Amino acid sequence: MKMSYFPGCTLKNKATDLDVYARLSAEALDIMLEEIENWQCCGGMFTSSNDEVATKLSSVRVLNSAFKKGQDLVTVCSACHNVVKQTNNAMQTDSEFASKVNNYMGEDKYEGQTKIYHYLEMLRDVVGFEKIKEKVVNPLKGKKIGAYYGCLLLRPSKVMAMDNPENPTILEDFIRAIGAEPVIYAQRNECCGGYVTLESPNSAKKQSNRVLENAKANGAELIITACPLCLYNLKKSGANIPVVYFTELLAEALGLKEQTND
Amino acid sequence: MTNKYSVEEIIKRSGANPLKCMKCGKCSATCPAYDEMEYHPHQFVSMIADGDIEALVKSDSIYRCLSCFACVERCPRGVEPAKLIEALKLEVIRKKGxxxxxxxxxxxxxxxxxxxxxxxxxxxxxxx
Amino acid sequence: MQRIGVFVCWCGSNIAGTVDVKAVAEALKFEPGVVHSTDYQYMCSQAGQNLIKDAIKEHNLTGIVVCSCSPRMHEATFRKTAQSAGINPYMVEIANIREQCSWVHKDMAIGTEKAIILGKAAVAKVNLNAPLTPGESPVTKRALVIGGGIAGIQTALDIADAGFEVDIVEKKPTIGGKMAQLDKTFPTLDCAACILTPKMVDVAQHEKIRIFSYSEVESVKGFVGNFNVTIKKHARYVKEDLCTGCGACVEKCPQKKVANEFNLNMDNRHAIYIPFAQAVPKVATIDPSACTMLKTGKCGVCSKICAAGAIDYTQKDEYIEEKYGAIVVATGFNPISLEKFDEYAYSQSKDVITSLEFERLTNAAGPTAGKLLRPSDGKHPHKIVFVQCVGSRCSAGAEKGKEYCSKICCMYTAKHAMLVRDKYPDTEVYVFYIDVRTPGKNFDEFYRRAVEEYGVHYIKGMVGKVTPEGEVLKVQGSDLINNKQINIDADLVVLAAAIEPDKSARPLATKLTASMDTNDFFTEAHPKLRPVESPTAGVFLSGACQGPKDIPETVSQAGAAAAKVIGLLAKDKLLGNPCVARSNELLCNGCSNCEKVCPYGAITYIDKDFRMPDRTTRTRRIAQVNPAVCQGCGACTVTCPSGAMDLNGFTNGQIMAEVDAICK
Structure with missing residues (x-):
């Protein structure tokens, strides 16, 4: 199956692991990810105000590219996913906003038709966790993993509609599918500190520490995330626990990680 | 200073309705950036509803919101405080300089x- | 030709504020048949009614048009007025110029114009009205109460004490409902069991009351005074008449790991069980989803041990048909699911509990024998946080929780907090509240005692997040008065979950054709003046099925519902509704369409001989309406292809005359 793929800025740079393992694993799971041509940045953050138009155009272009190819769109970075999905929702529900956007789109009118999958949703809804279980060759047996959702994957839940925003299970189900044991902890959907780390690293550190201390207290040995900024903040927090991208563990379980090291 | 900022514009742009607030304080209870703020989420909602925004626009609190949307998600009244804070901040940074x-x-x-x-x-x- | 009197009501300023009532009365004077037209401030008052009566005599009126409020409000009033002055009550028509006119218009000219048109339509109809006489139907002098909680128990006792037979249908194996699970009751702190169980015994021993436990209402047919109800009695695999309730079977049952729903799954029961010691009927029940014998055919221990020979593994569901004159709904409430509120970590920690679970934890007959211990480790909690309004008072836009206030939580939380401080003075208690709502006799005094005498910490604000970590629950909340975010390391968190109607209420409402609101609470016939009656005749409401209620309110409403039922059952006959369908047998072509669409089974077909013009006799198949069963819905009249079917009081001719008057 072919799907359009939008990596976003950070995956081509500081978060290449997130990208490389995502592509490798998708291929092994019979999904062809076709990277959108000439893509631009998603915008980084979705501005919730409805009179903000220009900053959302790049996301609309991404959505429109997938639409023109007749494909569903896959994103893997939590931030990109949040921005693109919220932008698409605005195109569907706010006709004033949509008509302003389309003034910039020339002949390429777009009305929110594209279906967007986060890579995790693709694993759950397109591939199926059962199939992943079958394809796993290196089950991560006995590994106690804490899923870290952060805020962008789940909220606002009315738009993201991925999972129960207060008690999500998609990452836990993923962890089970690769043979490991999920650790449930309450802080897994609290904020890591986000972009505030730029201006006030200590405040971000405080947030991230609270998350990781809670994960550790509940027995986690390893944390997985889908967001480069979360990964950065969690790693900088100084808490003594490894944090990796979930795609890396997927590749490892599917026996693909060694390949890349060759 | 009168009418330098338009409260109606801010509310309209936010898409939120501060009058739906029942003043339970759950937004401030859930806010991870609470300690960094001089004015807290429930105060943003209440002061914007009252049109009393001079103090807010001058405060650094508008830059402390993490946009984590915990307040939006957990508000029992669907008030969406983070959207109000965002709209207020735009009012400030859109001005020259x-x-x-x-x-x-x-x-x-x-x-x-x-x-x-x-x-x-x-x-x-x-x-x- | 009719001699019609028109009476335009001001309804104080309700109508006169946006309708020029004098202009309406003046305009209607010139309509065909009108011989008298006037206006008055309050037509429904005694003076207003006398004005109508006097006019009837003075002007020799044969028909009446009252331009006033909705016929739901005062049609019956004005029909009685007319009748007492010697006019058939069905010669009265109401033009609704309040709800459908003055209340929805702001402009006097527009409102007046519309009121005149509505008045003209009513006049046009009265010109074609004919006197109608209602038929009579007998009343079955037995009541059905659906639900055996405190609401159903009280209603049943009150009806039975008046000398009428009552059946209680309860879906659980015992009556008692939620109140049987409670520990103490506010505001007097008497024990719930001490005041409830004697009433349960009264029910069991009352010669006029039968209890169908472990049973549900399967279907309801008929109408007020004459309901035919089928009751489904679930197989309990124990013969009720033989079981003595000795409990020997329960003791010996090897399957003892079944979640005990009576203790909200905080401990286990056996596959054969009696929910609690004071259960009524005190009869064992086998849970077929847990019983090894029923699942695999191997076991049979209970049967061997039972000295009375009451165990019957072959028992089947049983259907009982019974006639009732009145039905009382008392289906009660449940706490909502907290699935969407997991910021409070209810699904993540055993030490985050609901208030109803807290009741069981402090109840001497509960899983901890009344000692307040943490479910996770059995330790005594030293810091307890209560959170109010969990899922109550949510806006529709929030897409979770309920919009209404659950009403009972402020008081039971004050009770819980006070009881903890009284029994365990070493325990600190915090209550997060949005508002403390305690209107009720001795209620606010009760809450203040919790603060002033027992030192409970009331914090105005909400909890935003509960994080279980190690042995503690990290509670993050806001303190709005001090403008602070506060963090408490609690040992136990108690959530005041919103309450909602029992899930059985919605399908039951369909069976009863009783109306509900969007929250699935049953709707009352009038929110102020008929609070215990459903708009469906013969169906009455008792307790929390109509809205959130505490015990004192429930018992009051239960008694009120009983009074209404007694008033109905005391009558030997009921006057029916004469506005029923009738078939013109000369036009009927025998197609059976009306019979198919009739929801009440009121239409049958007969073969009838007709003398033809050529002096021969021909047998034709024609429709006949049973006026006692017909409810006047009119489905048959619009289905009839030959125009043979017509509805008394709403004939095709009358309705067309109204339409013509409006469109003129």
Whole structure:
């Protein structure tokens, strides 16, 4: 199956692991990810105000590219996913906003038709966790993993509609599918500190520490995330626990990680 | 200073309705940036509803919101405080010379591991 | 030709504020048949009614048009007025110029114009009205109460004490409902069991009351005074008449790991069980989903041990048909699911509990024998946080929780907090509240005692997040008075979950054709003046099925519902509704369409001989309406292809005359 793929800025740079393992694993799971041509940045953050138009155009272009190819769109970075999905929702529900956007789109009118999958949703809804279980060759047996959702994957839940925003299970189900044991902890959907780390690293550190201390207290040995900024903040927090991208563990379980090291 | 900022415009742009608030304080109870703020989420809602925004626009509190949307998600009344804060902040940074972050500030903030996403997001939040 | 009197009501300023009532009365004077037209401030008052009566005599009126409020409000009033002055009550028509006119218009000219048109339509109809006489139907002098909680128990006792037979249908194996699970009751702190169980015994021993436990209402047919109800009695695999309730079977049952729903799954029961010691009927029940014998055919221990020979593994569901004159709904409430509120970590920690679970934890007959111990480790909690309004008072836009206030939580939380401080003075208690709502006799005094005498910490604000970590629950909340975010390391968190109607209420409402609101609470016939009656005749409401209620309110409403039922059952006959369908047998072509669409089974077909013009006799198949069963819905009249079917009081001719008057 072919799907359009939008990596976003950070995956081509500081978060290449997130990208490389995502592509490798998708291929092994019979999904062809076709990277959108000439893509631009998603915008980084979705501005919730409805009179903000220009900053959302790049996301609309991404959505429109997938639409023109007749494909569903896959994103893997939590931030990109949040921005693109919220932008698409605005195109569907706010006709004033949509008509302003389309003034910039020339002949390429777009009305929110594209279906967007986060890579995790693709694993759950397109591939199926059962199939992943079958394809796993290196089950991560006995590994106690804490899923870290952060805020962008789940909220606002009315738009993201991925999972129960207060008690999500998609990452836990993923962890089970690769043979490991999920650790449930309450802080897994609290904020890591986000972009505030730029201006006030200590405040971000405080947030991230609270998350990781809670994960550790509940027995986690390893944390997985889908967001480069979360990964950065969690790693900088100084808490003594490894944090990796979930795609890396997927590749490892599917026996693909060694390949890349060759 | 009268009418320098339009409260109606701010509320309209936010898409939120502060009058739905029942003053339970759950937004401030759930806010991870509470301690960094001079004015807290419930005060934003209440003061915007009252049209009393002079103190808010002058406060750094508008830059402390993490946009984590915990308040939006958990508000029992569907008030969406983060959207009000966002709309208020735009009112400030859209004015000439009011950018909170400029490219000149960036070099001192960089480090080897910092993802691009952090800079892009910060610019989106702080700068017009 | 009719001699019609028109009476335009001001309804104080309700109508006169936006309708020029004098202009309406003046305009209607010139309509065909009108011989008298006037206006008055309050037509429904005694003076207003006398004005109508006097006019009837003075002007020799044959028909009446009252331009006033909705016929739901005062049609019956004005029909009685007319009748007492010697006019058939069905010669009265109401033009609704309040709800459908003055209340929805702001402009006097527009409102007046519309009121005149509505008045003209009513006049046009009265010109074609004919006197109608209602038929009579007998009343079955037995009541059905659906639900055996405190609401159903009280209603049943009150009806039975008046000398009428009552059946209680309860879906659980015992009556008692939620109140049987409670520990103490506010505001007097008497024990719930001490005041409830004697009433349960009264029910069991009352010669006029039968209890169908472990049973549900399967279907309801008929109408007020004459309901035919089928009751489904679930197989309990124990013969009720033989079981003595000795409990020997329960003791010996090897399957003892079944979640005990009576203790909200905080401990286990056996596959054969009696929910609690004071259960009524005190009869064992086998849970077929847990019983090894029923699942695999191997076991049979209970059967061997039972000295009375009451165990019957072959028992089947049983259907009982019974006639009732009145039905009382008392289906009660449940706490909502907290699935969407997991910021409070209810699904993540055993030490985050609901208030109803807290009741069981402090109840001497509960899983901890009344000692307040943490479910996770059995330790005594030293810091307890209560959170109010969990899922109550949510806006529709929030897409979770309920919009209404659950009403009972402020008081039971004050009770819980006070009881903890009284029994365990070493325990600190915090209550997060949005508002403390305690209107009720001795209620606010009760809450203040919790603060002033027992030192409970009331914090105005909400909890935003509960994080279980190690042995503690990290509670993050806001303190709005001090403008602070506060963090408390609690040992136990108690959530005052919103309450909602029992899930059985919605399908039951369909069976009863009783109306509900969007929250699935049953709707009352009038929110102020008929609070215990459903708009469906013969169906009455008792307790929390109509809205959130505490015990004192429930018992009051239960008694009120009983009074209404007694008033109905005391009558030997009921006057029917004469506005029923009738078939013109000369036009009927025998197609059976009306019979198919009739929801009440009121239409049958007969073969009838007709003398033809050529002096021969022909047998034709024609429709006949049973006026006692017909409810006047009119479905048959619009289905009839030959125009043979017509509805008394709403004939096709009358309705067309109204339409013509409006469109003129």
């Amino acid at each position: 009011q950018n909170y972050l400029t490219p000149n500030d960036i070099p001192n903030m960089l480090n080897e591991d910092l993802p691009q996403q952090a800079i892009v997001s910060a610019f989106r939040k702080y700068t017009k």
